[in-house]
Amino acid sequence: MSPPCSRCNSPRVINLETARKLGTAAGALAGSFRGAYASLYSHGRLLVASTQFPLSRVATAVVAATTGGIAGATAGNQMIKSLFPPGEGTPWLCLGCGHAFRILD
Numbered sequence: 001m002s003p004p005c006s007r008c009n010s011p012r013v014i015n016l017e018t019a020r021k022l023g024t025a026a027g028a029l030a031g032s033f034r035g036a037y038a039s040l041y042s043h044g045r046l047l048v049a050s051t052q053f054p055l056s057r058v059a060t061a062v063v064a065a066t067t068g069g070i071a072g073a074t075a076g077n078q079m080i081k082s083l084f085p086p087g088e089g090t091p092w093l094c095l096g097c098g099h100a101f102r103i104l105d
């Protein structure tokens with residue numbers, strides 16, 4: 001159950017802990033895709049002939065995807081964490097006025 005905003009009393013608030021987990025997952029996913037895509041298509045042409053597909057490039061893509069995923073997850077995590085208000089309790093973000101606040105359980 002979400003509490004109303006402590007500033008504008010709006011019931012439209014989101015749990016920042018949940019948002020951080022989602023942001024981390026989304027960031028990791030986006031980073032992975034970007035990393036794999038960039039390493040596979042970095043030469044500006046599509047690799048269509050699978051028989052000529054160099055295995056080393058697959059390995060590079062996997063490494064890039066992993067690295068991008070970690071970087072993306074960190075970025076997503078950091079971005080959401082910067083919204084966290086200081087203090088104890090569950091962090092909430094009001095979607096009505098953008099006020100971040102904490103509620104002690």
Ligand SMILES: [Zn+2]
Binds near residue numbers: 008
């Ligand atoms: Zn508010």
